[in-house]
Amino acid sequence: MPRTPAIMIQGTGSNVGKSLLVAGLCRLFARRGLRVNPFKPQNMSNNAAAVEGGEIGRAQALQARAARVPANVHMNPVLLKPETDRRSQIIVQGRRFGHLEASAFRERRTLLPIVLDSFHALGANADLIVVEGAGSPAETNLREGDIANMGFASAARVPVILAGDIDRGGVIASLVGTHAVLEPGDRSLVRAFLINKFRGDVRLFDEGVATIARMTQWPSLGTVPWFAGAHKLPAEDALDIVSEAKTDAAxxxxxxxxxxxxxxxxxxxxxxxxxxxxxxxxxxxxxxxxxxxxxxxxxxxxxxxxxxxxxxxxxxxxxxxxxxxxxxxxxxxxxxxxxxxxxxxxxxxxxxxxxxxxxxxxxxxxxxxxxxxxxxxxxxxxxxxxxxxxxxxxxxxxxxxxxxxxxxxxxxxxxxxxxxxxxxxxxxxxxxxxxxxxxxxxxxxxxxxVVGSLHYEAEIENTLDALADHLDAHLDADRILAIARAGL
Structure with a gap:
């Protein structure tokens, strides 16, 4: 079975912008004429979408839209929907599978064959798969049984790009620290890093980028400025819901x-x-x-x-x-x-x-x-x-x-x-x-x-195009594609 080029975006933590990065890359490469499929091995979210065959995370439905392909259940084969702090409903390939207790979290590893089955199903009809990780690979206490980050990347032989969020601070420590705690085998899967959510003149962080590259031996793919249109796209995390202050609202x-x-x-x-x-x-x-x-x-x-x-x-x-x-x-x-x-x-x-x-x-x-x-x-x-x-x-x-x-x-x-x-x-x-x-x-x-001129679906499309333009201007997209095609 020929290998489909794939790249995996992992992050130094939750909410570093992985979902939007994947959506933007899907639109960017789709506009270049490639058949692109998004993929997230495991998602934890109560924001779901009804798609062909069942339900998946809302973020993967948006990424499919960005790639201009119909969404399907293989794009997010494992979806955990938290019901309490200790229990989640588990959706496998779109269907309700049962419940997963926190104490049995490592048992997810048994789902890896299903995850790989979905990944290969997507590859049968794609020129490129853009994969999104979950949380952070630096949570080494979760490495045993992992199917969301390095566990998947290792099993599927997919190269990794590590994203750091400079907006929350400590991005040098988060990237260098992730390099330090990863086991050598997992560390070797990382091919490059990028900086996300920079506010201001990106040239001011050139020295920081050089420090990360020197201490990790990973090359930089670029520094992505803050994307102002992010609030127009569906959020994956309820913590991202904010009130809109409008003093003239009727x-x-x-x-x-x-x-x-x-x-x-x-x-x-x-x-x-x-x-x-x-x-x-x-x-x-x-x-x-x-x-x-x-x-x-x-x-x-x-x-x-x-x-x-x-x-x-x-x-x-x-x-x-x-x-x-x-x-x-x-x-x-x-x-x-x-x-x-x-x-x-x-x-x-x-x-x-x-x-x-x-x-x-x-x-x-x-x-x-x-x-x-x-x-x-x-x-x-x-x-x-x-x-x-x-x-x-x-x-x-x-x-x-x-x-x-x-x-x-x-x-x-x-x-x-x-x-x-x-x-x-x-x-x-x-x-x-x-x-x-x-x-x-x-x-x-x-x-x-008096309703405004908002055309919601058109607004989403325009924002996805703007996101793709934004990433194309600040990341080395050709190198990302080359990494995907070279594989491991």
Whole structure:
């Protein structure tokens, strides 16, 4: 079987910008006429995408888009979706596989043959594979059983480029320190390094680059300045969600930050609308009194996050918000929380049992092990507009308020609306990405709202092109390709 050229971007730590680097390189090389596939052996994220065959990390779906290829489950064969600090749901090649306890983390090694199977499947139809690592290879305590960084690179014989984040400080120590702690075999896999997220004149760090190269004997591929458009692309980590301060916004939306918030890229199109101020409310802070809409986002642990919501007093804030005439939208897990009760007879989220919901919608949810994962085309009942979306959820929700469903799927009602019309719930993710529907929904909240000129999908495409231009200007792309083609 001929070898497909591949390169792996690993980082000195989490959040050094690996996902965006891979997305930018995918677009850069795709524009050169290469058939490019992104790949991440193992991801840990509650921000997932429904693609051909199941679900993968949202970042890999964006990278596929950057590469101008359809996303599929082989691009992220192992996805860990944290449910508690000690347990994650595990998705293997797009399908729910079970649960992984923290104490059994090294058992992931048994999944390496599946990971390699997906990697080779992608290589059968590609000129180049751009691989993203996870976390840092310097976490040598995790090397045994590793399938995400050097464990994969070694098994698949893929050369590595190590990225350091200068914005957080200590980039010289992080790169030189990673070189120092790696075992000789793993160290030999690294072919070069790069510096990411530089603010200011990159020439000011020339001496730092020379120091790293001298102490590691790794060549530099370049120093990448801070990419200002990064906030326009879907974030992989909930910690990257920020409020947009807009003093002239006509419409105000608040979103409580839940511990296991999921599919939070639902909020991205709203964040970019100039007429909207989106406030992310951290734990310990009340929901603002002056907002028009509160969105309860998706959750990977609905019952646990419902308890957390109550512990913050947000249930009281929601009740007051509704009494004042405000509106509430629940997305997926947030929809389930808004009902009268949530039953988990099989222990799909942990201990079997039933909990009382917030009671703002007259519906009930039963959680089961069966998982719905699919892209859909939906219709908004009020406006008649069609839009694309996707579903990723456990459970089924029924009750009187579903009779006045806000949406339909192939003629079937979807979601629920309270009798006073102020509370709405839906299982649909990604619904705000379609411009016409988003504008219709916003005008339903504020009839006189003047929506901006945001064309969300075009904005994503333009940003990916700008990212590719940015990397092409500051990295030695020809050398990256040469490293991939030379292999190990």
């Amino acid at each position: 419409l105000k939306i608040a979103v409580p930050i839940l511990p296991r918030i999921a599919n939070f890229d639902d909020l991205d199109p709203l964040k970019l609308e100039q007429s909207i101020a989106l406030t992310m409310v951290p734990p310990g802070m009340p929901l603002p009194r002056d907002v028009d809409l509160v969105i309860i986002p998706g959750s990977k642990a609905t019952v646990a996050d419902l308890g957390f919501l109550r512990a913050q007093g947000w249930d009281i804030d929601l009740a007051a918000h509704i009494r004042r005439g405000g509106r509430v939208l629940g997305l997926c897990g947030g929809y389930q929380m808004l009902g009268r009760l949530i039953a988990d007879p099989e222990g799909a989220e942990g201990q079997p049992g039933t909990v009382e919901g917030l009671g703002f919608l007259d519906v009930e949810t039963i959680l089961t092990a069966d998982k719905t994962v699919r892209p859909v085309t939906a219709q908004h009942e009020m406006s008649g507009l069609d839009f694309t979306a996707y579903e990723i959820h456990l459970g089924r929700t029924t009750g009187p308020d579903t009779a006045c469903a806000p949406f339909s799927l192939d003629g079937e009602k979807e979601g629920a609306v309270s009798k006073d019309g102020r509370v709405m719930g839906t299982y649909l993710h990604g619904l705000f990405s379609t411009d016409d529907f988003r504008h219709a929904f916003l005008r339903m909240l504020h009839p006189d709202l």
